[in-house]
Amino acid sequence: METGKPKVIVSIVDGGIDLTHPDLVDNLYVNEEEKNGTPGVDDDQNGYIDDIHGYNFIKDDATIYPDKESHGTHVAGTVAARTGNGIGVSGIAGGNGTPGSGVRIMSCQIFGAEKENGDSPAAIVYGANNGAVISQNSWGYPYKAQITAIPKVIQDAVDYFIKYAGCDDDGNQLPESPMKGGVVIFAAGTGNPFFTTDTAGTLRAIEIGADAIIKATKVMGIYDKDPQKFKDAKLLSKVTYDQALHDNIRVMDDTAIALAKDNALPIIVCNMFKSGNLYKIVEGGDLSSCSIVKN
Known part of the structure; x- marks a missing residue:
């Protein structure tokens, strides 16, 4: 640590x-x-x-x-x-x-x-x-x-x-x-009434011209089904915006995903509790231990 x-x-x-x-x-x-x-x-x-x-x-x-x-x-x-x-x-x-x-x-x-x-x-x-x-x-x-x-x-x-x-x-x-x-x-409040934190965070990322938005969570990334319920759930290294929306993959809410799609903003999903994960993503673009949503 x-x-x-x-x-x-x-x-x-x-x-x-x-x-x-x-x-x-x-x-x-x-x-x-x-x-x-x-x-x-x-x-x-x-x-x-x-x-x-x-x-x-x-x-x-x-x-x-x-x-x-x-x-x-x-x-x-x-x-x-x-x-x-x-x-x-x-x-x-x-x-x-x-x-x-x-x-x-x-x-x-x-x-x-x-x-x-x-x-x-x-x-x-x-x-x-x-x-x-x-x-x-x-x-x-x-x-x-x-x-x-x-x-x-x-x-x-x-x-x-x-x-x-x-x-x-x-x-x-x-x-x-x-x-x-x-x-x-x-790090600041999102400050947008009627918007979820996912959507407001995506909006802020677009406003500042971010290269990507990172969704740090408690699992390794995006799975084909809930990994906490199914032991055979498979980690998906990449998912398209349309796939995430069509298959109802709850990476973020649909509005956030659609907003990211319209602005070509990649969504990186990673485990916030795994030591070194964020550093690898930010410093070297190592996405081997996470998933990404983009076209």
Whole structure:
């Protein structure tokens, strides 16, 4: 089981993280050049002054503070709260209890007090340019805003992170980086009345231009019949959209499948409890342990 490595930096594009929180302080990203440099000077010449633990994209300075709901701190804790320290909770990548283990969290603040919003595209790009290989974004738009497609400036920032995180100016993997290119995670409410979570999730995947939507479940993939009821059920490596709809294969609800078909969005079905499954799919496109719905 992977518990997080310190070379993996996760940029938390959200409210500011509480940098004094006892369950997070040991897993904070640290820009050593700025920490040991001269206050008020851009010591590492990255265009941001004194960005020791990240940057505040509301105030355009390095003063990071918790948002009014402490949402950024909550998200950071879900990712990397220290494991085995007897405090609070344990994050999914908070280490194995030994000193120095766990991922490092970088605060890219875009929310603060009421109606305080920052430059989210710049925050996403900042993470890519400063060592992060995962960009965590637990936010979205309210339904009443009627934003039905990701704004281009944010899409461009997401594309930039995916392509250039962990790379040098020439696009080559940096020697200290755990991977070439990055992963952008959006976790937010679907916010669509009368839509199931399957359909709303598919809609969001289409809006952000995702390569596929992953349906993580408790079985290996799609079977010709219920594997929990029939021991002779056979795993199907590939099913077409039309087959899934005609044969009433309940991968997702019919509206979600039809929406995916109309937009040529593959549906990958995998076992969320099998160690390494999601990593293999995201990192290398290994679909040997799952099923896919596409034409």
